[in-house]
Amino acid sequence: MAELEDMRASIDNIDAALVHMLAERFKCTKRVGKLKAEHHLPPADPERESRQIARLRSLAAEADLDPAFAEKFLTFIIDEVIRHHEAIRG
Numbered sequence: 001m002a003e004l005e006d007m008r009a010s011i012d013n014i015d016a017a018l019v020h021m022l023a024e025r026f027k028c029t030k031r032v033g034k035l036k037a038e039h040h041l042p043p044a045d046p047e048r049e050s051r052q053i054a055r056l057r058s059l060a061a062e063a064d065l066d067p068a069f070a071e072k073f074l075t076f077i078i079d080e081v082i083r084h085h086e087a088i089r090g
């Protein structure tokens with residue numbers, strides 16, 4: 001089944017891109033965590049998170065992706081970022 005193989009090859013490429021994009025995002029958020037620790041700012045910023053979630057839900061709807069899934073995915077990542085920031089703060 002050539003189409004199955006083709007689709008799986010595309011899925012593997014997309015998964016690799018996701019890993020690279022996430023790695024870049026965590027590089028940025030770790031830098032933010034250091035800046036926050038230096039300036040005595042709290043690890044989490046719920047107002048910023050609300051804006052990000054609203055934006056991502058809207059982008060998801062436009063892209064025909066379930067907005068609830070997009071929110072769950074972003075919240076999962078942000079929770080991990082906040083754990084990093086708490087660890088950086090010590």
Ligand SMILES: C=C(O[C@@H]1C=C(C(=O)O)C=C[C@H]1O)C(=O)O
Binds near residue numbers: 029077
């Ligand atoms: C990265 C930040 O820290 C936290 C993590 C966020 C994220 O991963 O996008 C957003 C808000 C903060 O709760 C930030 O404040 O920008």
